Every structure is written in structure tokens, then in C-alpha cells.
Amino acid sequence: xxxxxxxLAVAAGWPLARTxxxxxxxxxxxxxxxxxxxxxxxxxxHDAGEWYGVLADxxxxxxxxxxxxxxxxxxxxxxxxxxxxxxxxxxxFRGRGLVRAAVLVPWAIPTVVSAKLWAWMLNDEFGILxxxxxxxGVISAPIAWVANxxxxxxxxxxxxxxxxxxFMVLLILAGLQMLPQDCYEAARVDGVSxxxxxLRVTLPLLWPALAVxxxxxxxxxxxxxxxxxxxxxxxxxxxxxxxxxxxxxxDFQDIGYGSAAxxxxxxxxxxxxxxxxxxxxxxxxxxx
Amino acid sequence: MAAVVLRSVxxxxxxxxxxxxxxxxVADGELVVLVGPSGCGKSTLLRVxxxxxxxxxxxxxxxxxxxxxxxxxxxxxxxxxQSYALYxxxxxxxxxxxxxSLARYDRAEIARRVHHAAERLQISALLDRKPAELSGGQRQxxxxxxxxxxxxxxxxxxxxxxxxxxxxxxRTRLELAKLHRELGATILYVTHDQLxxxxxxxxxxxxxxxxxxQVGTPLEIYRLPRNVFVAGxxxxxxxxxxxxxxxxxxxxxxxxxLEGGALVRAAVNGTPLHRDERVTVGVRPEHLHQTSDPxxxxxxxxxxxxxxxxxxxxxxxIAGARDxxxxxxxxxxxxxxxxxxxxxxxxxxxxxxxxxxxxALERSGMRRS
Ligand SMILES: Nc1ncnc2c1ncn2[C@@H]1O[C@H](COP(=O)(O)OP(=O)(O)OP(=O)(O)O)[C@@H](O)[C@H]1O
Ligand SMILES: [Mg+2]
Numbered sequence: 001x002x003x004x005x006x007x008l009a010v011a012a013g014w015p016l017a018r019t020x021x022x023x024x025x026x027x028x029x030x031x032x033x034x035x036x037x038x039x040x041x042x043x044x045x046h047d048a049g050e051w052y053g054v055l056a057d058x059x060x061x062x063x064x065x066x067x068x069x070x071x072x073x074x075x076x077x078x079x080x081x082x083x084x085x086x087x088x089x090x091x092x093f094r095g096r097g098l099v100r101a102a103v104l105v106p107w108a109i110p111t112v113v114s115a116k117l118w119a120w121m122l123n124d125e126f127g128i129l130x131x132x133x134x135x136x137g138v139i140s141a142p143i144a145w146v147a148n149x150x151x152x153x154x155x156x157x158x159x160x161x162x163x164x165x166x167f168m169v170l171l172i173l174a175g176l177q178m179l180p181q182d183c184y185e186a187a188r189v190d191g192v193s194x195x196x197x198x199l200r201v202t203l204p205l206l207w208p209a210l211a212v213x214x215x216x217x218x219x220x221x222x223x224x225x226x227x228x229x230x231x232x233x234x235x236x237x238x239x240x241x242x243x244x245x246x247x248x249x250x251d252f253q254d255i256g257y258g259s260a261a262x263x264x265x266x267x268x269x270x271x272x273x274x275x276x277x278x279x280x281x282x283x284x285x286x287x288x
Numbered sequence: 289m290a291a292v293v294l295r296s297v298x299x300x301x302x303x304x305x306x307x308x309x310x311x312x313x314v315a316d317g318e319l320v321v322l323v324g325p326s327g328c329g330k331s332t333l334l335r336v337x338x339x340x341x342x343x344x345x346x347x348x349x350x351x352x353x354x355x356x357x358x359x360x361x362x363x364x365x366x367x368x369x370q371s372y373a374l375y376x377x378x379x380x381x382x383x384x385x386x387x388x389s390l391a392r393y394d395r396a397e398i399a400r401r402v403h404h405a406a407e408r409l410q411i412s413a414l415l416d417r418k419p420a421e422l423s424g425g426q427r428q429x430x431x432x433x434x435x436x437x438x439x440x441x442x443x444x445x446x447x448x449x450x451x452x453x454x455x456x457x458x459r460t461r462l463e464l465a466k467l468h469r470e471l472g473a474t475i476l477y478v479t480h481d482q483l484x485x486x487x488x489x490x491x492x493x494x495x496x497x498x499x500x501x502q503v504g505t506p507l508e509i510y511r512l513p514r515n516v517f518v519a520g521x522x523x524x525x526x527x528x529x530x531x532x533x534x535x536x537x538x539x540x541x542x543x544x545x546l547e548g549g550a551l552v553r554a555a556v557n558g559t560p561l562h563r564d565e566r567v568t569v570g571v572r573p574e575h576l577h578q579t580s581d582p583x584x585x586x587x588x589x590x591x592x593x594x595x596x597x598x599x600x601x602x603x604x605x606i607a608g609a610r611d612x613x614x615x616x617x618x619x620x621x622x623x624x625x626x627x628x629x630x631x632x633x634x635x636x637x638x639x640x641x642x643x644x645x646x647x648a649l650e651r652s653g654m655r656r657s
Contacts, residue, residue, distance in 0.1 A: 180373070180376065182369055182371050182372075182373035183373050183374070183375050183376075185340050185360075185369070185373060186367070186369060186373040186374075186375075186387075186434070187386075187387070188339075188340070188359070188360045188361060189338050189339070189340070189360045189361065189363075189365060189366065189367045190361070190366070190386070190387030190434075190438065191360075191361030191362075191387070191389070192361075192386065192387060192389070193389075200386070201375060201377075204377045205376065205377055
């Protein structure tokens, strides 16, 4: 136990503590040597009738909104799709092993590579998607999937769903294979309808596995960075809170302010995790 | 009308046959007990009838309707699984009520059925518990309850009482017998318990390696086992087998000589036998009696004497005995100890003779159907 706590403290605690400390200073990338303690000024400060700080930046709140929309919609879609595909893959059919392996391919590709791949496919001038849609006559003019602010977030979500659904499938499939098979035979003999079996047997029994999978994915989605950054760079229409923090830290070289944003990212995800665990535990009848 | 008709039912898993050419007719309202050694295909037979396994070939009729090819829910059977197959997240009550659709029964009727079944099985106090909070025997009764709340054409019960203690088993057995009488239900019942098989079954089906060895009333099978396997399988302790050779044989009687030289008479039709042919002589422990006749066919020294209350089982070392010894069921008051010399006699009409292939010779003066 003790070595683990020490390892955790060194690996996670130290950088975190340092980030939190920096967020209370005016450090910049140019001169981190002489830094001054400025309290909560990076977060929120009232000065000469104006509000300053991350929490006063509409850009930050926009990023929060983007991140939440992204997390809820993508994880929601991934869960539903993942459940459907896992159920399909859980019924025996010829070549199931091959299909199971094939399903995992999108997930096995590194995010940066698959994001780049999709950036090309979604490109308005040379992208294959527009080419195909134009060819089929579905659209009359090329669409700027990632450049159009109204479509960009949707495009990011779509690519994430494509990439991460396999992970969900895998987790849910593992959960499905843990379910007792004889129950299903009993239900078949008793003539219980498949819908009732799914709602009253499969879902409740799968719930713990599903909850873990969703928690995993949700925490991952809340700190989404690479996909957004590769597909749309610093575009405000898709900017997530992690991209926002990176912009402050690297592009604007404002370490203090960027650290404040990073600390807020950490707090947001932490709170989301706690809220989620509460929610899961409070579900009636699901205490083990 | 026959409730269940099996015709040349055959089931293979891959290349290995598990059920071979099984023919069986179960009458409406009949309770048929399936017995046989572990792995002989009893559960598989029930699963095939329920529709959980596809037939390799043959046909199945339930209540006059061809059902092989129909999905399980259209066969009108209720099954109790050997593994119980309870829903782990539901209470005992929910487990029993789950298969009763709201389309067929209203809520009050469902509650009435569940409570009634629970009462019979003495699990009323456990209805709010989940399977993980129940003992093996309690789970088993919940599983049995789940089967009996439905009213199907046929019940398939796979070792329904195997996990109960002796007292509870006897009571539940009586409940089942009563239930069977009241409902007039057709039941196929798998058990390993001799007492259950003998007392509950109107007919017994003895299976071995996926084949039917013998079908008959419990008494028929006890009295006239068709071969060495059935003779040894039914009855407890098992029948004693001794190697012997034929001295003389006619239509009424066979005289056999045991390895030790003693002569045994059996009232069986010996016409298929010839002099000096090797045969197996079978006598049940309960048919051996103590005698003072020094010419008694079986004599030897007691190696172990087990007193089990109402009886005393004496194990004698006797040459030619299949297991090296012969068991006799004697009166508990008989003063036998290890080392006592005993002379035993068996009435000829209780002695069985099996030919070299293991098939029983007919009892003389009888025709087997
Ligand atoms: N799904 C299966 N695939 C392959 N073989 C199987 C399968 N199910 C059962 N068997 C085999 O079929 C044979 C009969 O099994 P079954 O479960 O019917 O035996 P049983 O008579 O019920 O035994 P027990 O008294 O131990 O319950 C066994 O040899 C078993 O290994
Ligand atoms: Mg079995």
C-alpha cells in the first residue's frame, strides 16, 4: 500500500501540485525564474470595474460548453452503438472471431493518425466524403465539414464515435460474456419476450460493466485534446477546455493563466467523476 | 393420449453421440423418472425435449403436436434446470413471477400462484431474498417453484431435490407426489436418488451412454432387470454378482456352479444355455438369508459388518464374487461381527442369471412383455 501511495504522489501529485501553485502566480514561458504570487487573479479578479481571469473569459465558457456537448453526445452515441454492436457480436455466427477483431481496428489506430486521416477525408476540396456525396447527388456543392463552425463540432463527434465505439464494444462484450447463460435458457423456455429479457435481465446484469465503461469514456471525453486539435486546431467553434489551456500555455506563453485553466480542467473532470459515481451508486436496487 | 412421444431421438455434439435412438411414450398425467449414471445424457434429453438443443434426428411430439423444429416457448413445457438458472438480480418472488406474463395472468393471480407454490415448498419466508442470499437447497426450491407456478403440458425437472437434506427431501418428495396427483401433470423427472426413483416414478427409464436400457414400473425393473447393467444400477446396496458355470439347465431351472464349487439354483428359463457355459449369477443383498444348512451355496467369513439401524449389512469374502465380496442384508439383531462364519441361502425365484453378453435369462413361468 505505502509504495503505491508514494509512487502515485510522485507521478501524479507533484506535477499537479506544481500546476496548482503556478496558477496562483504571474509566471510566463519567457521568465519562469522570478515569479510573483498573485492569488486568485488568474481565476477571477475585479479591477477598475472590469472582470478578469479565466472565469471571466467568454472563450473559456464556450470551451466548457463545447466540451460538455462533446462528452455527452459522443459518449451517449458510443454507448448506444457499442451496446448494439456488442449484442450483435455476442450471438454466435460464422466468422464471428474475425468480425470481432476487425471491429477493433479504428481503436487501434493512434488518434493523431486517424484524426489526420479524417481531416483528409473531410477536406472540402479534396476530401472523399464530399466527392462521394457530390457523386451521389446528395449535395450540390462541397461542404466545409471542419471549417464550417456549425458543422465542425458535429464532425469532431462523428470521428470520435468512429474511433472509440470499438472500445465500448469491447468493454460491453466482456460484460455480456460474464452473464449467466442458463438464465437465458430459462427465459426462453418460459416464453419471456426478447425485449423483456433485454430490459429486465440483460440491462440490469450488465449495468455495473456498462457504468464502468461509461465512466471511463466520459472522463476521457472531458479532457479531449488531440482529436480536436488535429482536426480543427484552435478554432473557437470546437475548442475544448484542454485545447483552451494549451493555447494559453503555449501560444500565449502565459504559464500562470494557463495553469489556472489547467487546474479548472482538473477540477471539472474531478467533479464530473464524483457526480457520476454518486449517480451510479444512487440508482435504486443496484447496490450489490 | 400420450403427452410426450419420442421417436428415434438422436443427438450428437460434433461427432460424439450423446443420445442414441431413444423411443419413449409418456402418457398424459404420468410421472416418468429418468435414471442413469452421470453423463449418460439425462439432462441432454430434457434439453432436447425443451427445445434448447436441436435434434440430430428423430421426432418429438408434445400433446399430440409435433414440436421438434418449434422454439422452446411454443412447446408448452416448464423446465427446472440442474444448475437452477435463477436470475441473480431478482428476488425469489420475482424469479418465480418473471415467466408468468401479464398478458395471461393478472397481478393478483400471479401473486396467488407464487405464494401458493412458496408455501408448498416452504420458502414463503424467503421470497424477498436474492439467490446469493439463499442456500443451495433454498435456491433449488425457488427454481422448482418457478417451474410449478406455470401450467404447461409437461414438466421437465432435472434433479429437483438433489441439494436438500434427508428430511426436507422426503417432505418435498411428498409435496411433489401430491402436486402430481392434484394437477394431473405430466412430469419427466431426472434423479440420482434410488428412493425417489422407486417411490415417485410410475415408470422408470434407465439410460446408459445415451441409450434406453430398460423401461418399466419400478417393481418390474427391480424384479426383472433386463441385463447386468440395470440389475446393478437399480437397488441399494447393489446386486451381488458371482461368476459361475452352467451345470444343468432346463425350461424351469438352471443349476450353476460357483468358483468355490458351491451350487446355486435359479428359477429361470435355461433353454438358451448349454452345459459349462460361463454365466453371471446375481442376488440382491436383501434376498440372502442366513441358514444353518452346511450345504448352503454361499459361505464365508464376515470381513465387515455395518449396522445401519433397521438392518445389518454383512460383507463376506467369497470366491468368484465380482467385487471380491458379497453383501447380505441381515436382521439388525443377528449377532455377526468381523470374523463370524456365515452360511447364506437365496431362494431360486430370487436368483438372476445373466449370459455372457450380460442379458438376463427369463424368469421361468413368466413372459416378459
Ligand atoms: N454442449 C455440449 N457439448 C458437448 N458435449 C456435451 C454438451 N452437453 C453435454 N455434453 C456431453 O453429453 C453427455 C451427457 O451430458 P448430460 O449433461 O446430459 O449428462 P447427465 O446424464 O445429465 O449427467 P449428470 O447426472 O452428471 O447430470 C456428457 O458426456 C457431456 O459431456
Ligand atoms: Mg444432468
